[in-house]
Amino acid sequence: MFDHIRSDLSAHGGHWGAQGFWALVVYRFGRWRYGVRPVLLRKFLSLIYKVLYKLAQIITGIELPCEVRMGKGFVIDHFGGIVVSGYASFGDNCRIRNGVVVGLRRVDEPCAPQLGNNVDIGAGAKLLGNIRIGNNVAIGANAVVLCDVPDDHVAYGVPAVVKPRKAKS
Template sequence: MFGNIKKDYINHNKEFLNVGFFAMVVYRFGRWRYGIKNKFIRKPFSLIYKLLYFNIKSRGIELPCEVILGENFQIHHNGGIVVSGYTQFGNNCIVRNGVTIGTARIDKIEAPRIGDNVNIGTGAKILGGIVIGNNVDIGANAVVLKDIPNDCIAVGIPARIIKKDK
């Protein structure tokens, strides 16, 4: 847990009071508490996690500890960020303010699987059981409802997929 927190600190420009960094600390703590096998010992830590999570949520970042995060996950310009607990991220992903990532329908619990090196722009919405490939840029305010292959850019509402020039 502490090794990951040190990396998160570096990824968030070594700003201890950065809300994105604090959200990552709470996320790491929430994941860590699952490793406590004795439920009587785990319960107080779960209470602490829920209080911390509520604090972060009130600051505009909803990142439950059930989300699977790869290495070097970054939150830039926090506020209005909502991530479903069923979402999976690869390594080196960046999420900005106003982003929603989650299920597309209430009756079908499917959330996106996001690859490595994905840059998600301000206000983007990524919904449903879709797969976002590696090395993808998602533009500001894009609404992504279908899979995006590797090395692409997604822009618009609904998102158009454009192959990156190499």
């Protein structure tokens, strides 16, 4: 847990006051408590997590349940209006901004996006359904992504258009 928190703090530029960082601290605590023994202590820690989760949700506007699978170096650039489904997963070094939704396409289908490493999601983007977002992908602001995005591509628009990233000269 502490290695992940150090990585998250470093990814946030050492700004321990960043609201996104504190939402991640609560998330990491929630993940850590699953491995605590004995069961009675874990139940007590679960109660603490539920209170902290609700406080973080109210204060930061970030809904990041501990069921999400997430790698190291996750960055939440701006707070507010961020909703992540518990079924989603993120690789290492992903970045999201305000107004982003990573969630279910339909309530009766519990399948959320699976994101690779180094994914950058612009403000207001919506990633919905059972889709895979590859490594080194950029999602444009306000894009609505309903389809897979291969490695090294960009997705933008409503609905999202997927194109290869331009080669760096």
